[in-house]
Amino acid sequence: MRWAPPGFGGKRRSPEEIKREGWREQKVLVVSETDPRLTWPERELVRQLGDKLYGYRKEARHGRLDP
Template identity: 70%
Template structure:
């Protein structure tokens, strides 16, 4: 039998498509602070927004001496 419940099996959407649809349908933006498509000021803005909303990332909290 080849029947699958809704949401199981079939074709998976790629992550970029999920992000695109999330933006278009719900106004939700998922952006990586390391996205190479962004300029440095845009990446910095994303980082600052993330810190304002959610606090610093664990890698940013630790001082790295090496």
């Protein structure tokens, strides 16, 4: 019989499960701007929040004025 320490082996959680638990337990939201479940206005809101909190992405700065 083989023994593995906690965190090694067993069932690995999917990224969606980790995101769901992060929101429910820590109130941390992880969402992709390209998530197909979002409407265009929702994706735009995600992009604007990311820009405001973390700055513009390098590829997104082209054609924009710095705040």
